[in-house]
Amino acid sequence: MPTGIDCAAIAAGRANRARIRYRFPRHVVVIGHVGRLAEEKNLPYLAASLSLALEQNPTARALIVGEGPARAEMADLFASVGASVAARVVFTGSLSGAALIDAYAAMDVFIFASTTETQGLVLAEAMAAHTPVIALDASGVREVVRDGVNGRLLAADTAPADFARALSVALQQKSLRAKWADDALATAASLDRGKTSAILLAHYDEIIATHRDSARLLPSLPIVDRLAAEGHIIADKTGALFGALTGSVPHVVHAAPSC
Secondary structure: OOOOEOHHHHHOOOHHHHHHHOOOOOOOOEEEEEOOOOHHHOHHHHHHHHHHHHHHOOOOEEEEEEOOOOHHHHHHHHHHHOHHHHOOEEEEEOOOHHHHHHHHHHOOEEEEOOOOOOOOHHHHHHHHOOOOEEEEOOOOOOOOOOEOOOEEEEOOOOOHHHHHHHHHHHHHOHHHHHHHHHHHHHHHHHOEHHHHHHHHHHHHHHHHHHHHHHHOOOOOOOHHHHHHHHHHHHHHHHHHHHHHHHOOOOOOOOOOOOO
């Protein structure tokens, strides 16, 4: 049962506002990532792959949204590759509200390397901003990303160089990105909170209806007596089964219900 996203709110993001804020020229392609910068997100791998892609695409920029203990390690890795790479990576820190949806809107490709997700919420949010995703195959990711449809879903053991190569293809082929982006938007629409809420309510309706049908079997008894009566039914059935198996009839004593 996926957590729904607010597609309308995310679609209201303004790419130009974010690009001005982070000093990105309008014509450059922006690679984005959103999430907590923590070890479990496989960020050294992501930084290594991103560094290679930035080397291969000298005008591209990267926008890293989030905060966490892995930020310093990522920054060091970018710096070790070279000043020309490090200078094109912007760490925004934690964002929320309009600043976050503007950042999503400014991204042309979203990248994700975590292999421990329970659900890919940021992937769906990126897609709601009309952004295709390149990610590693994992639970919670494969439910959102469809390889060659709304982005790329690469094998979990893909080498950083191969991840960078797949990313470079997307950066260099605007028409391919546009096609993936349209399909990404359709994927996000299927995960809109209006639809997921309707599914949840349907489950509740089914449970309530099932419970109501069961309750009709004992309509006149107060709750305590009903519980006791249901216990008697189970005991009687158990006794009958025991008797059938052993050839004897067990003596079952029913205790009176107490408050």
